[in-house]
Amino acid sequence: MVPLPAAIGLDDTGTRPLGVIISHGDQDHWGLAPQLPTDIPVLIGEGAASILRAAKFWGSGVDLHEAGHLHDQVPSTLGSFTITPYLADHSAYDAFSLLIEAGGRSLFHTGDIRGHGRKAAAFERLLADPPAPVHAILMEGMSFRAVDPDDSDSVERDSVERDSAGKIVADSKPAADSVAEAAEPAPELTSLTESDVETQLAETLRATTGLVVVLGSAQNIDRLVTVYRATLRAGQSASSGARRCAGRWCGTRTRSLPSDHQTAAPRSPGEARPPRR
Ligand SMILES: [Zn+2]
Numbered sequence: 001m002v003p004l005p006a007a008i009g010l011d012d013t014g015t016r017p018l019g020v021i022i023s024h025g026d027q028d029h030w031g032l033a034p035q036l037p038t039d040i041p042v043l044i045g046e047g048a049a050s051i052l053r054a055a056k057f058w059g060s061g062v063d064l065h066e067a068g069h070l071h072d073q074v075p076s077t078l079g080s081f082t083i084t085p086y087l088a089d090h091s092a093y094d095a096f097s098l099l100i101e102a103g104g105r106s107l108f109h110t111g112d113i114r115g116h117g118r119k120a121a122a123f124e125r126l127l128a129d130p131p132a133p134v135h136a137i138l139m140e141g142m143s144f145r146a147v148d149p150d151d152s153d154s155v156e157r158d159s160v161e162r163d164s165a166g167k168i169v170a171d172s173k174p175a176a177d178s179v180a181e182a183a184e185p186a187p188e189l190t191s192l193t194e195s196d197v198e199t200q201l202a203e204t205l206r207a208t209t210g211l212v213v214v215l216g217s218a219q220n221i222d223r224l225v226t227v228y229r230a231t232l233r234a235g236q237s238a239s240s241g242a243r244r245c246a247g248r249w250c251g252t253r254t255r256s257l258p259s260d261h262q263t264a265a266p267r268s269p270g271e272a273r274p275p276r277r
Pocket of ligand 1: 024026090092112
């Protein structure tokens with residue numbers, strides 16, 4: 001078992017933290033939470049907490065016995081700290097960025113954040129109307145990339161490997177005759193939006209006879225909605241919406257829907273409603 005990191009108040013020494021705030025339900029964000037002293041209050045989104053409780057039997061969930069819930073742009077207080085959650089576009093349901101204010105200073109913690117999911121409107125809203133003032137930003141990121149095939153500098157930048165301290169440990173700058181080849185972004189470097197996935201999956205569904213099985217995280221509600229919408233676009237239906245298969249869900253196409261059902265594409269919670277025609 002991975003032990004809790006040595007931190008003031010997590011063992012028997014020092015003052016207890018006022019609370020632990022979990023931005024969303026991905027396991028790399030709550031994995032050690034069951035080891036927290038039980039007198040430390042935990043806050044998380046209500047929907048995220050419910051999903052984790054439901055997934056507890058499988059080992060990919062937990063009952064956090066949370067003391068309170070995060071709600072979009074509803075401030076809550078812990079001691080002299082005010083925490084305001086901002087709904088974030090993320091594959092984990094009910095994810096938040098956090099504005100933390102105390103003593104006239106403020107820190108904005110992005111949490112895991114993206115701008116190409118089903119709730120891209122939440123990201124756009126944040127860009128259009130960011131909290132202010134913010135004295136420091138704490139960003140999370142596992143997929144920062146921008147490869148412009150017309151920008152040889154970007155190819156060069158991407159060829160440099162750095163260690164965790166930012167020190168260059170290897171320079172795999174491509175030879176001149178391979179630059180042209182490298183300028184073509186590798187398929188794994190191109191990002192698909194959830195809308196792209198929906199469109200491409202619909203094409204696959206239309207072009208395929210027989211069973212189509214889609215595997216995805218059981219907790220990725222955005223992707224579940226994407227698959228369901230793709231089946232509607234393709235004039236098919238997801239079998240019972242989705243079924244759990246060994247901790248994942250499998251959407252399968254089985255039959256045609258009447259045409260009047262094909263206009264009722266569902267949205268992810270928080271996803272912008274499409275404009276009326
Ligand atoms: Zn995450």
